[in-house]
Amino acid sequence: MGRRGIKEYRAPEALALIAADRERTLLVCPSCGTRSIQRVPRRRSHGGAPLVSERVTLTCQTCGRHASYIERGGAEPPRDSTMDPHPLASRK
Numbered sequence: 001m002g003r004r005g006i007k008e009y010r011a012p013e014a015l016a017l018i019a020a021d022r023e024r025t026l027l028v029c030p031s032c033g034t035r036s037i038q039r040v041p042r043r044r045s046h047g048g049a050p051l052v053s054e055r056v057t058l059t060c061q062t063c064g065r066h067a068s069y070i071e072r073g074g075a076e077p078p079r080d081s082t083m084d085p086h087p088l089a090s091r092k
């Protein structure tokens with residue numbers, strides 16, 4: 001409600017697009033079917049994860065819909081700590 005002017009993918013569409021990006025496959029807009037997805041930031045040429053977690057935004061240049069997710073940094077511990085209020089607390 002109240003999202004006038006902002007076009008977002010429906011949840012299953014966003015998940016499909018994000019999954020494709022994580023798998024480094026060709027990005028095709030799940031809504032309009034074009035390949036005009038603009039990724040910010042651009043993919044790294046070596047295809048690896050960034051050193052630190054960063055927000056990735058995928059925007060379709062044709063229909064204007066967008067989705068975003070957090071790509072986990074390769075230098076960070078492999079934990080699901082994005083919602084952890086104590087990221088530096090003792091790890092056993």
Ligand SMILES: [Zn+2]
Nearest residue numbers: 029032060063
């Ligand atoms: Zn589109």
